[in-house]
Amino acid sequence: MNKTPLRTSTIANYLLCATLALGSLLPGAHAQSAIQQVAPAADQKNTAADPWWKHGVIYQIYPRSFQDTDGDGIGDIKGITSRLDYIKQLGIDAIWISPMYPSPQIDFGYDIADYVAIDPMYGTMADFEHMAAEAKRRNIRVIMDYVPNHTSDQSAWFKESRSSRTNPKRDWYIWRDPKGFTADGKPIPPNNWQSWFGHSAWEYDATTKQFYYHHFYVQQPDLNWRNPEVVKAMMDVLRFWMDKGVNGFRIDAVSRLFEDENLHDDPILPGTNAFGDPNIQHKYTDNLPEVHDMLREMRKVVDEYPGNPVLISEADEPNILELSKMYGANNDEVQLPMDFQVADVNKLSAPRFRELLKEVENNPAHGQPYFFFGNHDQDRLWDRYSIGIIDPVMKARIARMMATLLLTSRATPQMYYGDEIGMVTTTPTRKEDVRDPEGITGWPKEKGRDGERTPMQWNDSKDAGFSTAATTWLPVAPNYTTVNVSAESSNPDSMLNWYKRLIDLRRTNQALYAGSMTVLNPNEEVLSYLRQGPPGKPSVLVALNFSGKPQTLNYDYAALGLTKGATATLETNDPSLSQAPLTKSITLAPYATWIAEVQ
Template sequence: MGVCLAAGPGLAQQASPQGSKAEHTLQKTEDPWWKHAVIYEIYPRSFQDSNGDGVGDINGITSRLDYLRDLGIDAIWISPMYPSPLVDFGYDVSDYTAIDPLYGTLSDFDRLVGEGKKRNIRVIMDFVPNHTSDQHPWFKESRSSRASPKRDWYIWRNGKGSEQPPNNWQSWFGHSAWQLDPATNQYYYHHFYTEQPDLNWRNPEVRKAMYDAMRFWFKRGAAGFRLDAVSRLFEDPNLHDDPILPGKNAYGDPNILHKYTDNLPEVHEVLREMRRVAEEFPGDPVLISEADEPNIAELTKMYGSKNDEIQLPMDFQIADVNKLSAPDFRKLLNEIDRNTAGGQPHYFFSNHDQPRQWDRYGDGVHNDQIAKLMAALLLTTRATPLMYYGEEIGMRTTDPVRKEDVQDPIGKIGWPQEKGRDGERTPMQWDASKNSGFSTAERPWLPVPASSAEYSVRAESQDPGSILSFYKRLLALRRSEPALRNGKYLALDQDNQYVLSFLRQTPGNGDSILVVLNMSAEPRIVRFVLDAHGVREKSVRPLISVPTIGPESTVLTHFTVPAFGVFIGSVH
């Protein structure tokens, strides 16, 4: 396995000794740990299988902690591992205070947290507050009778006339968001799949039960939660129809504006309550929100009017820029940097619901270099960066070629126009062995992409020019340069259509970091006059340049950046 760390009782002894080159510690500062952390999303089914059943698991994650430490990761966010019928691969929860046997046990989780702590890697849980599985005991009791004590834990309504839903609200996955339950002849509301009924967050008993579930994991050492679909927690109690928009959606339904089912004001009351729960525990627990806000103003509200809600709202604005565009990225970086809440930005370019960035931004020729460019953008701004497993080795989106191979329900419903999200969830590519080192099973839950022959941790660890080697250099630089950790962000050359440039400037007399990213297929000349920013030198000292730029090319007043080039340098 090479980089694989054997799971078992002796794992703790394999940590690097104190003071080794690989060691990175969480310095005690006045800033909370999450402000400077690099967070790494793990899709547990696909990271490492430890028992040969073809599905990744908790012990598999534990066996790879040394790899994550050596890469430079400070925290891992793990997609849901709760017991689940797996209609939506864990986002349909049937028990909020247990581990699905497919992934392991609570003891396995405790061991993961403990071994992570030895390596200064925190564990962030995925929490699904909007809905449960229809197999959750709460819902089973709720649907049993109109008089059930838990009837009001979910949203039940009478239909309109003969078998017509209460209104025109639509599910995220197409068609009506209302499902008739024959047992009581009422409809229940589900923003997502039919098997994912929405909880009624206006019920105090629901809130208490969910907050107690959060406390359960905090007590076991969770460092925080990524909160799934939080903007959908509330719906209009008067059931007004959503406005109809022109055209039809991918499922053949009329387009609608989700005016009465998304971002209702009551959401912020719940977020404040969740924050208070988190603050009951030591260690600066973090709350991360998944809320695809339509603009920066709405995103800013997630921090709370008194910075008392979400510490790290995921910025879908910047993640939804699907092309290399210096003006588009610059505009969004400037907007979020000036957010009125003064909150910490949180950027990402890949996750389990989006095509991988190697394909999304690549031009088919320079994809590896563009992958390095996107890494530099993610890891040099003042945001807390969120990586997705495998992006550091250039994993690509590998969609199923046959309907019978599809695992994701979205792909099964929408095939062939919609192939689902399997392509970005394929197994991690570790080495050249069977199933790329992910599993010893005859057939893993998703096929290992053919690209694993060239793009794997083992192969790239031996290549100083690889994407993985670039990530390691960049993450090490981020840890060692105060300006990249604490410096303010200053946009430069703001009319440039091709090159994104900015300065990370430390207070006082420390060095500043100049970041220059050429987002075009041609070399570009840039000119910087930085006197107004306290920079006295006329040249810049290269720290990282890919492709390499010679010393003669680093005069600030006449600076050539190669096609898709990354230049990071120090100025004083």
């Protein structure tokens, strides 16, 4: 539910059609070490001490946009099943699927009407069970999106709750009396709390003459997690899906589970937001201590099941200390908190990334880092780190560089569907074309999230092979004729094959699979780090030039405990570094990537 406040023009994106499929700015530059350091795949090694999620690659699927099989212009579960071989060939260990529960689709599935069913637009429960079984057969784990903060206002629970003040489920939601009334008799909300999507977070119900609280849309009333009956019902939801064979949950908007019982006003900050409201600090509606009590309860439930199921939390914590709390004092809460500090840098700043990587490597909880650079709420990776850059060759280099950071750091990586082929943000240019309510409400300052949710581009046929419908729920990006899986699969220098090689390297190289990570500083403009190999085995050095100029690197290999220095290039898009011998002084081309074996 988080939203990065960033939008880029789509005009420049349309100019990339001719270059994206080729992807690599510098063809033929990749290289492989002659020494294969074979490490166990994440799906082959899974113990309590060394669980699969420490090594696996997680791939987010937005089901509306992945693959349509029934011709209605909306992706479905059978579509996901039909693409499992592609996901396996990419090297993915687990898929996180955005909500597929019955929903009025006000927030495209994040407004859930029934937590233990499948929305007919996506298929049936039998379709889901078949998909989960087929994924398991390919050693692909399934992670569900768990949305505990709120339901749809069309949920049977809420319908009961709002029916009367005496209904048994009244206290399942947060109801409060008006603060007072205006001179003309209009009810005044209980306090100044604001919805994440604009305006008051309180909605008046004329039937029962009280307000209900909604941190997000009006149609998404917040559950009352202080009610034990709500806690039990939501824990049973976890058990229901674990019994169906899922392997964990991504917990949506978890930091918003609790609100101040005394309804203190949130502090007002200078200025106004995109919706015209005063800026406020969500002091009394976000990240309250009680959140951790519930995370421990959720963890207890999933730990009842075998296979080391995982919890991933969506909580945009303001610093590493707050993020570390999500692991739990005894590592008994979330195994993988999503790191929004790293994800929201939104610019190529080697010093800032260096600082954040050091912080997360030394987090107080000693927890496993979890990185992502794109999801259904953020502009595409392709655009976010190349603002102001028009040259498509340079944009492709930057996209490859960020993919390298994602897949060669020690953090568990989360990919977003289509990033592996270089899909771009395709933001609507007219308000009448916007589907996302956030964009409808905030236009023109906030154009919504449609741009990062366009259909997956499989081939150059009509609608990119996503659907046979006359009209798809969102239009396919115009560059699909050259930017698609089919075209890139056969091109060794494509973005897709860059991702495949990185994932394979992560899986098979012992240093990248499980080695420690030390952040280096050979040059202020270069982000660099060392992944330590096992005793007697090579380590891996990664260098990413975050600048538009060549940068010279001089590593003190002896100080790093290395005797030979760089002995082979494992992957690069700088041809000058693809061949031995490699000298102590290295010059890295603008926005280029270098992954080397060092000893």
